[in-house]
Amino acid sequence: MLSSSSGLKASDIAEKMENPEHMLIGHPFNPPHLVPLVEIVPGKNTASSAVEKAVAFYEALGKHPLVLKKEIPGFVANRLQSALFREAIHLVLEGVVSIKDLDEIVTSSIGLRWAAGGPFLTFHLGGGKGGFPAFLKHLGPGMEALWDNLGSPRLDETTIQSLSEQANSSFGNISEKQLEEERDRRQLSVLHALNEKK
Numbered sequence: 001m002l003s004s005s006s007g008l009k010a011s012d013i014a015e016k017m018e019n020p021e022h023m024l025i026g027h028p029f030n031p032p033h034l035v036p037l038v039e040i041v042p043g044k045n046t047a048s049s050a051v052e053k054a055v056a057f058y059e060a061l062g063k064h065p066l067v068l069k070k071e072i073p074g075f076v077a078n079r080l081q082s083a084l085f086r087e088a089i090h091l092v093l094e095g096v097v098s099i100k101d102l103d104e105i106v107t108s109s110i111g112l113r114w115a116a117g118g119p120f121l122t123f124h125l126g127g128g129k130g131g132f133p134a135f136l137k138h139l140g141p142g143m144e145a146l147w148d149n150l151g152s153p154r155l156d157e158t159t160i161q162s163l164s165e166q167a168n169s170s171f172g173n174i175s176e177k178q179l180e181e182e183r184d185r186r187q188l189s190v191l192h193a194l195n196e197k198k
Helices: 010-014 048-060 076-095 097-109 110-124 128-138 139-145 156-169 177-194
Strands: 024-028 035-044 064-067
Touching: 024 048, 035 048, 064 076, 076 097, 076 156, 097 110, 097 156, 110 156, 110 177, 128 139
Parallel strands: 035 064
Antiparallel strands: 024 035
């Protein structure tokens, strides 16, 4: 049995099941009709055969299933997205950058780099001939120093109002349908480029 829950753990769902070995999470990433990732998260009692069947099922649908090694709230993609979004909100609230400019910064830099290689491969290549160890030795301390200065905004009424006003100003005059079509076209172009290397 598969659940697409993004908050409940398979182990918790399976507690009252007669066959807990059949329970696991199959968590897609939005928009699911375009994004290939499905995080498969077995519970503590999930049978390996159930995991194998889930992987085969999603592969048959043309998805990219990835099995997590342990349960964790939010899974992996949502946690990474949340961490980046938290700092994005902080930078906007501090007046460092507008919502629109922040989106352009991401799509013109780390979004592009990470789509092509992910953070670890990106930084492995950033280490030059010494690879990832050289990156950590030379650039890691500067990056670590930034961690202590990252923001921790709260989604209170003032924050929600401020962000909503900027979002409406940036995107409110464009129809949702037009924004979705443009997003879909761009994501399909990226996926097409990524699939060319396979």
